[in-house]
Amino acid sequence: MHKSTLLIASIFALAHFAFVAPFVPLANILPAGLGALSMSSMALSLTLAARWRPVDRIMGGPDKSYVAHRWLGFFALGGALGHWALASSVGAGVLPVLADSGEDFGTLAAIGLLVMTAAAVVRAIPYHLWKASHMLMGPIFVLAAYHTFFVASPLAVGAAPWTLMAVVSVVGLIAWIQTLLRKRSPTRLLTVSQVLPFEGGVDVTLDSDVPLPPYRPGQFATIAFNKARAEAHPFTIAGGNEWSRRFIVRAAGDWTDTFVRNVAEGDTFRLGRGVGRFLPQVHAARSAQLWVAGGVGITPFLAALEQMKPDEGAQVTLVYCTRNRASAGGIEDVERHAARLPQVHLVVLSDEDGSRLTKERLTQMVRSMPSKTQAYVCGPEGLQSLVTSAWKGAAMNSRVHSERFDFRGAYGLTEIVYIGKPVLEAARDWATRARNAPNASAGT
Numbered sequence: 001m002h003k004s005t006l007l008i009a010s011i012f013a014l015a016h017f018a019f020v021a022p023f024v025p026l027a028n029i030l031p032a033g034l035g036a037l038s039m040s041s042m043a044l045s046l047t048l049a050a051r052w053r054p055v056d057r058i059m060g061g062p063d064k065s066y067v068a069h070r071w072l073g074f075f076a077l078g079g080a081l082g083h084w085a086l087a088s089s090v091g092a093g094v095l096p097v098l099a100d101s102g103e104d105f106g107t108l109a110a111i112g113l114l115v116m117t118a119a120a121v122v123r124a125i126p127y128h129l130w131k132a133s134h135m136l137m138g139p140i141f142v143l144a145a146y147h148t149f150f151v152a153s154p155l156a157v158g159a160a161p162w163t164l165m166a167v168v169s170v171v172g173l174i175a176w177i178q179t180l181l182r183k184r185s186p187t188r189l190l191t192v193s194q195v196l197p198f199e200g201g202v203d204v205t206l207d208s209d210v211p212l213p214p215y216r217p218g219q220f221a222t223i224a225f226n227k228a229r230a231e232a233h234p235f236t237i238a239g240g241n242e243w244s245r246r247f248i249v250r251a252a253g254d255w256t257d258t259f260v261r262n263v264a265e266g267d268t269f270r271l272g273r274g275v276g277r278f279l280p281q282v283h284a285a286r287s288a289q290l291w292v293a294g295g296v297g298i299t300p301f302l303a304a305l306e307q308m309k310p311d312e313g314a315q316v317t318l319v320y321c322t323r324n325r326a327s328a329g330g331i332e333d334v335e336r337h338a339a340r341l342p343q344v345h346l347v348v349l350s351d352e353d354g355s356r357l358t359k360e361r362l363t364q365m366v367r368s369m370p371s372k373t374q375a376y377v378c379g380p381e382g383l384q385s386l387v388t389s390a391w392k393g394a395a396m397n398s399r400v401h402s403e404r405f406d407f408r409g410a411y412g413l414t415e416i417v418y419i420g421k422p423v424l425e426a427a428r429d430w431a432t433r434a435r436n437a438p439n440a441s442a443g444t
């Protein structure tokens with residue numbers, strides 16, 4: 001987590017304790033502050049999930065909204081569990097007859113939040129099951145709001161924190177209703193006109209009978225099978241015009257496996273509108289660009305190349321990291337565009353012939369670029385951190401724009417090993433030192 005983000009998060013958390021302190025007895029400041037933190041974190045998390053365009057724009061795109069959404073979820077859970085552990089009833093409550101149910105609903109909300117957050121972080125739970133269950137976060141928020149207003153609490157009706165909780169509850173509720181409505185946002189029916197399989201994936205083009213709204217290179221859209229209540233999955237638009245859309249899809253799980261194995265010309269799919277704020281610069285007045293793609297992460301850059309015209313503008317360096325040529329969907333078109341665009345310098349790397357992208361190699365490339373160069377990376381987590389560290393290593397001060405292909409960010413074995421490894425190593429070192437300690441005293 002960036003230092004600035006950590007600072008904002010700490011101020012956000014501590015502000016809740018400072019805000020309630022003048023309005024509750026000393027003994028209640030901690031539980032009341034934790035409760036307030038949990039409520040506003042949930043409301044903000046619901047607001048980010050509502051995907052209002054201005055909010056997505058402020059956040060820098062849906063994938064960034066989902067990262068903040070996830071962290072606010074952890075704040076909400078931490079606040080709720082701390083509040084649950086420390087809070088005790090004070091007074092009779094605004095409507096004494098509802099005070100007991102207020103308490104019970106609070107407990108239900110805390111348990112619900114715990115279970116839902118656990119389901120969100122365990123990758124073993126299939127995405128579509130988790131996504132369906134995650135919709136219960138709305139009712140859990142309603143239970144927590146009921147608890148906030150009807151439990152026997154030290155907060156006086158109309159006091160500033162009480163009013164804040166009222167505003168937070170209304171905002172959270174409206175955001176949840178927006179999320180429910182968004183699920184009904186119109187999609188368009190398109191027909192598959194071309195299927196180009198490649199190793200581990202498929203390159204498809206879909207045609208529309210009606211003109212499609214324009215999209216910006218880098219944006220993504222959801223694709224769903226043309227049947228009621230079908231699951232919608234996001235894919236970056238890899239190209240297309242007013243009448244067509246191109247996607248390059250890698251088999252990564254149950255839905256994409258089925259799609260890659262079975263998609264055929266004539267099939268129909270429902271397409272969402274183009275969204276997202278990962279927008280590599282394609283206009284001639286652009287600053288110099290570094291584009292780094294890993295595997296299907298080439299899709300936003302392929303769309304950008306397609307919309308570019310030959311110009312004398314600043315150079316675009318595109319580094320395309322592939323496993324091998326057979327699994328590099330769209331590579332022929334990437335090379336064709338690079339050949340027709342003098343402003344584009346293409347570097348294709350392949351694990352198979354050992355030409356992997358290393359930090360040293362990238363740092364060297366970046367060192368030869370103008371200081372105002374803008375960097376865009378789309379690919380797996382490891383590639384993103386490699387580019388970010390090479391960028392910092394070359395003392396470039398502009399930020400690295402990145403797109404995550406995984407909104408959920410759940411933890412599987414790899415993440416747990418990645419997180420757990422340093423802990424295990426520290427424990428092993430400690431055990432070794434402890435084991436050797438008596439010998440040291442025996443030697444003296």
Ligand SMILES: Cc1cc2nc3c(=O)[nH]c(=O)nc-3n(C[C@H](O)[C@H](O)[C@H](O)COP(=O)(O)OP(=O)(O)OC[C@H]3O[C@@H](n4cnc5c(N)ncnc54)[C@H](O)[C@@H]3O)c2cc1C
Pocket residue numbers: 063126127128220232233234235236237248249250251252253254255256257296299403404405406407408409410
């Ligand atoms: C902004 C964005 C752009 C993407 N662009 C491409 C692309 O151009 N080409 C491509 O091959 N893949 C792309 N992906 C990834 C693609 O959406 C997932 O691989 C696909 O949804 C996996 O679904 P599954 O059921 O096959 O796999 P699962 O086993 O269910 O999931 C595999 C991974 O995909 C994620 N995922 C699953 N379903 C969804 C969903 N509905 N929404 C978001 N994430 C999901 C899960 O968190 C999990 O990490 C993109 C993802 C995002 C978020």
